[in-house]
Amino acid sequence: MTASSTKYIISAMLDKLCNSHLHGKKEVLRLSVIALLAGGHILIEDLPGLGKTTIALALAGITNLTFGRVQCTSDLLPSDITGLSIFNRDEGRFTFLSGPIFNNIILLDEINRAMPRTQSAMLEAMEERRVTVEGTTHLLPDPFMVFATQNPSDQSGTFPLPESQLDRFLLCTGIGYPPEHLEKEIIMGGGIREKISSIKPMATATDILAARRAVAEEIYLSEKVVAYIYTLIAATRNHLQIQTGLSTRAAINLAQAAKAAAFLEGRDFVAPEDVKGVAVAVCSHRLILRPEYETAHRGELLRTIIADIPLPLA
Amino acid sequence: MNLLLANIIASLSYAIALCGIVPLFPWLTTTPRLAIMAGMAAGIWQNFRGNWPTKNWAYNAAIVPVFLYYSLQYSRANPIQPVVSVLAIMLAIRLGGEKSGRYYLQIQALSLFCLASSSLFDLSPAFLIYLALMLLMVAVELVLLTFYSQDSSMVLSRADLRRVVAAGLFMPLASLPLLVILFPILPRTQLPLWNFLSPAIARTSGIADKVEPGSSANIGETPVLAFRAEMPHQPQATLYWRGTVFNKIVGNRWVRDEMMPFERINSTGPQVTQSIYPEPSLSRTLIALDAPTAISLRRIRRTSDNTYILLGSATKRLSYKAESSTVGILPVANNFKHDFYLQLPADIPPRIRRLADGIQRQGHSDARRIELLEQYFRNGNYRYSLHDLPTGDHALEKFLFDKKQGHCEFFASSFALVLRAAGVPARLVGGYLGGDYNEMGGYYLITEDKAHVWVEVFIAGKGWMRIDPSGFAVNAGAIWGGAPKHNLFRKMQLALDSLNHVWNRAIISYDFESQVDAVRRAGKSLKKLDPGIALKIVWPVVILFAVLIAAFFIIVNRNNLQWPSREERLLRKFYHRLENDCGIKAKRNRQGLYELAAISNNEKVREFVDMYGGVVYRDRKLSADEYKRLKRKLKDGFDKTFQ
Incomplete structure (x- = not known):
């Protein structure tokens, strides 16, 4: 697969997302794709209800990547994300049940609500691209991308991310309200959550990996x-x-x-x-x-x- | 390469001290000479080792006895030497001791004083060179010292040093225009203040107010400059420079009696014009090529034996124009009392008397008698010499009959004495013989050792005829034969001397009168000037000047004034096109090219930007072909209607 054809696939994908599914989210989508291509993670900082989750879902859908979601709360434990070993009575041994982090794209919603212990476990996984549970190291899938969101206006019951962990996010951006005519269209058409599940994939994980290689090397x-x-x-x-x-x-x-x-x-x-x-x-x-x-x-x-x-x- | 600031300052200080002490050195006595040499050597040696065993208070204490000793030496008769000696010794002590910033400043000041005091002794153009060198170095060192006072262990990179030196040099250069303004205003001396009146350099040879052969057994010769004469080249044999006339014999001496009979001199024939620049001296006799017919100078007196005397004393450097007829005969128009030139002392030695009587008897005319005496000298095997001379009361007699060797005074005095005894009127003329022609400056250089005495005899109907009896010596040809040979060293000496001459004419003897004169002359010649020709002359000068200024600015700003690269030229045109064709006024350097292309929404702009950016942001240089194509795109323009 040549660089120009991957480029074509990725551009077409981005155009389709912007024009058909997510109106008025062009900049966020562009940045999300950039993070995906550069092999980084993105932190979206904005108010609830502006389509953070929709963006992550749509991106996963159109790239045919697996998607996992974690809603962070203050009692979220690291094992809730990474998964845990459960005793399998039939086989008479522990088997590992992988958590949501074993997906290509994982949405960490309201990451600042998780307690620092969980945050650091997640962020370590982001950096290392593997998790170690009970002495066994499990590699995360490739491509792997974290889509974290946080609500900047919430103050009570949050644990702001320390600078060292913020540094692990390649990009951090807001979404902003859509322009008036677009917002009216969105209101008219209703939410698109249902439609997203029916997005036809336009690329594969292989395409994404080829595009990453092209970005890094060419x-x-x-x-x-x-x-x-x-x-x-x-x-x-x-x-x-x-x-x-x-x-x-x-x-x-x-x-x-x-x-x-x-x-x-x-x-x-x-x-x-x-x-x-x-x-x-x-x-x-x-x-x-x-x-x-x-x-x-x-x-x-x-x-x-x-x-x-x-x-x-x- | 990095240089320790302290080392640079120390080296500069020694160089400054040298500039101060070298011109003063010849005039110092032995003690300060030794002190300064020792101080310099000790300072450099200790600097080299970085170890200063003697403390500065010891040096400071050492100055006190020196100062006391020299203040006792001070007197009205000897005011300069003690001061100069103390200056030199203080400088020596400062050089020898460990130096802080303050001491470096003291070394600068003392060196400047030393250089200044050397001008009391001598006003040579070398002073200017030393002064310029010293001021340049002092300026640089002052700048460096400001750094040094902040951090004495500072290390300067070569580039930093270059900038500091440039700043340091700028200060004295900036003061140059001031110099031009101050030069005509400030008072100055045309003679070295101290040395001129000092008896220290008494003449060993040269012309004097009397001729007394036999006063000493040897004559030393010093090639001290007597005067310069600007004139065309002359045959060496005619270079008799007439000074004074001795007309009376008193005992062994020939002296000048001012009560000479009146003669009217009637010069004819070709004239040689000279400009004479005598060195300052106490003598009031004006010298010119024999025989002068006119000297143009105010306040002079011409006596009837054709000598020129300055009235009053010389308060400044003299220069005058003289006209001379060089035929060797001084025609006298009137009948005058010849007896004055026949006076003899009472006791002429018998041998001389006999010789004179014999000549008088044999010759029937004055001319014949002169011829006979000349033959006697020529056949007598006399030698010209400055050493082993006859002395005593009967020196002339011994010269004529026994030793037969002597210098010009012996030849001339004895010749004239015998002639007078034989009844021919004769007198001595004192002046100079010969001279080196300086081709570069176009002048003759006459030194004091060229001083000469010859004889003038009166022949009725003709006048005073010049006879040089020294020329009858057997070795005369070896001594005066031909012009002096010019080897390379001599040529260099002459070149240096012409510099000296220019210095004396332009700087030392410059005065307000000559400035006014120069302005008036310039005005006159300006009136005569044809404007067309003037423009022709002025234009090249103006252009040359403009080119020089432009070159200077280019050199100074060469980092900012680089010829724009192909890329920069293209970019400039691109912005221009963008503004004309798309109406986009780009913020240069703040808006990217792709940004502009997106704003313009113009396919042609995008094409250009893609091609250009593809070269520039791939770290390539534009090839000639790409450059041509990009230029073509710009030439075609971005206008959409002509697609």
């Missing part, structure tokens, strides 16, 4: 763009309002996401716009602001920083 990242990425992270490290700037992992992730974005644009090289287009989603949740500026909007801050950096054009 997209050229020029020195100019690397310099641009470096200037960007250096700017966040020297910024007055920011206490801790972007880490090297952030820069690596930015490059990965930019490659995936370039792939979606049909280029085999990264343009500075690709970096610009994913920078806010990749970077804003990793910034730690100074206490006196904590209320500032990180996305806006990052946008002003980016606006000040000249693009490499020649």
